[in-house]
Amino acid sequence: MNLKHLIIILLGLIGFYGMYYFVPVQKKLVSPIEISPEIKTLQTSFKNHIADNAKKVWQALSSIGITEERCRIVNKQRYELYTKETEKAFCKPEGEISNKTKTMINQVMLEFGVEPTDITVIATTKMLGTANACDKLLMVNEKNFSYFSEPAQKFIIGHEVQHILNKDHSTCSVIRNLLPAQEKEQLMLPRQHPLMQFYRFKEERADIGAAIKNEEWANNYLAYTKEMMEIYGNVDRPTHPKSSDRLNMAQNIVDTINTKIV
Ligand SMILES: [Zn+2]
Numbered sequence: 601m602n603l604k605h606l607i608i609i610l611l612g613l614i615g616f617y618g619m620y621y622f623v624p625v626q627k628k629l630v631s632p633i634e635i636s637p638e639i640k641t642l643q644t645s646f647k648n649h650i651a652d653n654a655k656k657v658w659q660a661l662s663s664i665g666i667t668e669e670r671c672r673i674v675n676k677q678r679y680e681l682y683t684k685e686t687e688k689a690f691c692k693p694e695g696e697i698s699n700k701t702k703t704m705i706n707q708v709m710l711e712f713g714v715e716p717t718d719i720t721v722i723a724t725t726k727m728l729g730t731a732n733a734c735d736k737l738l739m740v741n742e743k744n745f746s747y748f749s750e751p752a753q754k755f756i757i758g759h760e761v762q763h764i765l766n767k768d769h770s771t772c773s774v775i776r777n778l779l780p781a782q783e784k785e786q787l788m789l790p791r792q793h794p795l796m797q798f799y800r801f802k803e804e805r806a807d808i809g810a811a812i813k814n815e816e817w818a819n820n821y822l823a824y825t826k827e828m829m830e831i832y833g834n835v836d837r838p839t840h841p842k843s844s845d846r847l848n849m850a851q852n853i854v855d856t857i858n859t860k861i862v
Pocket of ligand 1: 759760763803806
């Protein structure tokens with residue numbers, strides 16, 4: 601091998617490694633959209649609100665012997681199992697999700713840092729609501745979904761993505777599994793039961809998590825809650841905050857942004 605060959609090989613190697621170097625550099629160039637100091641203040645205050653409520657709900661769960669630490673350990677061990685169990689039970693797609701909805705879902709996932717290829721998206725007609733998320737599965741009832749405007753639809757997906765990010769589905773399964781046998785199978789427990797408190801907490805966390813991203817998302821939340829009231833009325837189930845409370849929360853977030861930005 602002469603010097604010319606050696607130089608060619610070396611140049612080739614530099615090019616090869618250069619490719620690997622270039623890919624992450626390119627990714628870094630896509631910088632996130634600047635967040636205004638006003639939005640940052642809003643995010644901090646609502647994150648504190650969520651943290652306070654998390655403390656309360658875990659205190660309630662601790663009172664029946666279910667601690668956050670215990671759940672975290674069990675959840676880590678059972679995470680894959682619950683995902684597969686759920687997929688086995690629910691993952692029977694009926695038809696295809698439209699390309700328009702699929703594109704929007706992918707965009708929303710990317711906006712919140714979820715890799716779309718990690719999540720299975722399926723169409724279903726059996727669900728009463730619009731969308732539902734497990735940790736690795738997103739189910740959409742496109743017929744019910746179509747009753748909502750585009751900003752509201754975007755919010756519905758943004759809300760479900762928060763459930764995915766927080767592993768809410770598997771956490772609820774873990775909590776349920778730790779309940780006494782007679783309570784485990786009951787879908788609806790009394791309103792003040794610690795699991796129902798956790799349900800309402802994770803719903804509020806998903807709403808706020810999506811809404812405080814920026815001004816557009818706050819308005820998406822307001823659009824969704826207004827339309828939800830028009831379509832379903834003022835629903836008050838133990839698993840979700842009352843619809844009018846969700847609307848008030850949305851209005852509160854939008855008002856906070858508007859007074860701070862003007
Ligand atoms: Zn939800």
